[in-house]
Amino acid sequence: MWSNKEKIWWRIKAMFSDRRIMIRFEIIDENTKNLEEIKQLYFDAFPFEERIPFFIMVLVGNDRGVEFLSIYDDDKWLGFIHTLVGDELSYIFYFAIENSLRQSGYGSKILREYKKMHPRLSLAIEPVEEESDNFKQRKKRLDFYRKNGFETLDTRVVEMGVEFELMGAKGMEIKERDYRKLVKKFFDSFEQKKVLSVKEMRDADSYTIANFVDSKELMYRAGEAIFYVGDWNIGDKVLVVAGSGNNAGDGYVVADLLNTEEIDVEILLIKDKFSEDGQYYFNICKQNGIKCNVLDESMDYSVLLEKFNSYDYILDCIYGTGFSGKVKEPVYSLIKAINDSNASVVSADINSGMNGDTGESDICVNSDITVSIGFLKKGLITNEASKHIGELINMDIGIVIEDK
Numbered sequence: 001m002w003s004n005k006e007k008i009w010w011r012i013k014a015m016f017s018d019r020r021i022m023i024r025f026e027i028i029d030e031n032t033k034n035l036e037e038i039k040q041l042y043f044d045a046f047p048f049e050e051r052i053p054f055f056i057m058v059l060v061g062n063d064r065g066v067e068f069l070s071i072y073d074d075d076k077w078l079g080f081i082h083t084l085v086g087d088e089l090s091y092i093f094y095f096a097i098e099n100s101l102r103q104s105g106y107g108s109k110i111l112r113e114y115k116k117m118h119p120r121l122s123l124a125i126e127p128v129e130e131e132s133d134n135f136k137q138r139k140k141r142l143d144f145y146r147k148n149g150f151e152t153l154d155t156r157v158v159e160m161g162v163e164f165e166l167m168g169a170k171g172m173e174i175k176e177r178d179y180r181k182l183v184k185k186f187f188d189s190f191e192q193k194k195v196l197s198v199k200e201m202r203d204a205d206s207y208t209i210a211n212f213v214d215s216k217e218l219m220y221r222a223g224e225a226i227f228y229v230g231d232w233n234i235g236d237k238v239l240v241v242a243g244s245g246n247n248a249g250d251g252y253v254v255a256d257l258l259n260t261e262e263i264d265v266e267i268l269l270i271k272d273k274f275s276e277d278g279q280y281y282f283n284i285c286k287q288n289g290i291k292c293n294v295l296d297e298s299m300d301y302s303v304l305l306e307k308f309n310s311y312d313y314i315l316d317c318i319y320g321t322g323f324s325g326k327v328k329e330p331v332y333s334l335i336k337a338i339n340d341s342n343a344s345v346v347s348a349d350i351n352s353g354m355n356g357d358t359g360e361s362d363i364c365v366n367s368d369i370t371v372s373i374g375f376l377k378k379g380l381i382t383n384e385a386s387k388h389i390g391e392l393i394n395m396d397i398g399i400v401i402e403d404k
């Protein structure tokens with residue numbers, strides 16, 4: 001005989017299993033109410049080396065062949081899916097289910113519904129290799145997708161330096177070329193090929209801040225973009241060398257992101273002076289315990305060189321587009337020491353000391369990578385500039401040029 005308590009329990013269970021699950025998808029954009037929750041899940045579900053900046057997910061979302069959707073069961077939020085949609089195939093880039101709902105059977109139900117919208121659906125998993133640290137997790141994922149009608153295609157691909165194995169809906173043939181085309185189109189869409197003068201860039205920044213994006217959010221995006229492009233990893237030591245303008249502000253955002261991912265980071269301030277937004281992010285770095293020193297002006301070139309040699313990466317945030325005129329001491333010796341050091345150098349927006357319109361300089365930081373923010377600056381693409389830049393990457397952060 002069932003006890004009363006058990007009877008009630010069975011009735012509740014029956015009610016739930018009877019209830020039809022109504023999976024629905026909603027477009028994610030900057031007005032989505034629980035954007036912060038979605039971002040948090042994205043950060044929890046994917047390690048930093050597999051993530052693209054979140055603002056790009058939102059910015060490119062549902063445009064340029066991308067679908068970025070929030071998933072609901074009726075009104076209950078379940079997670080999100082981010083897919084590159086092409087003619088030959090659709091490719092799930094990110095798929096995450098809210099932490100408390102994992103193992104609840106929702107994953108299979110969502111995929112079933114989603115496949116109705118995209119029959120030629122593909123995805124990638126970490127290859128199941130016994131020697132990997134997360135072997136069990138990899139195997140579980142493979143089993144999950146197999147159970148849901150996907151099969152492995154014996155094709156290994158590398159995304160952001162991480163190796164994956166492609167899977168496709170059963171019976172579907174995927175040409176590696178189609179996959180590559182789709183992914184390339186997506187990554188190319190972050191880049192802006194337009195070239196602006198420093199004044200045009202500043203005008204576009206001001207127009208964007210006045211009409212579309214708060215200045216602190218824009219600075220955060222710049223930092224996230226630089227953090228994403230740099231190939232630092234856990235175990236590396238990074239020094240952020242900061243001036244006193246907004247270029248330094250971008251650097252404090254990077255410092256905080258590095259610190260969050262447990263990458264060893266310190267800040268060297270040229271002066272204890274900040275722009276308003278720079279101060280905001282500097283305070284966050286301080287609150288989070290990031291080590292910070294102000295340049296001791298008695299340190300000469302050789303002391304600085306020895307110091308810089310003890311870092312794997314230097315993030316150059318001394319001057320950005322606000323620089324004009326000539327580099328004076330003590331920054332002159334400091335830049336010389338950066339250039340002579342063994343550290344890899346990432347320049348934020350533009351190599352410090354370089355004229356943004358002409359690419360000319362008396363002295364400027366020589367970078368391994370320069371991450372130009374928003375649009376390329378005229379000076380960056382000159383022959384003169386190319387002598388000082390290893391690789392030049394421009395990142396779209398949603399800056400809008402005013403139509404005149």
Ligand SMILES: NC(=O)C1=CN([C@@H]2O[C@H](COP(=O)(O)OP(=O)(O)OC[C@H]3O[C@@H](n4cnc5c(N)ncnc54)[C@H](O)[C@@H]3O)[C@@H](O)[C@H]2O)[C@@H](O)CC1
Binds near residue numbers: 215246321328
């Ligand atoms: N709100 C914005 O406009 C955004 C700006 N961003 C970043 O901000 C940078 C521009 O920032 P700012 O305009 O604040 O300027 P910078 O950060 O480029 O720095 C200029 C600072 O250096 C000083 N300076 C200029 N020439 C000098 C010289 N010859 N010797 C010594 N000091 C000199 C200036 O007085 C100023 O304090 C961009 O390159 C970009 O990295 C990004 O955060 C995106 C948004």
Ligand SMILES: [K+]
Binds near residue numbers: 247318348349352
């Ligand atoms: K810089």
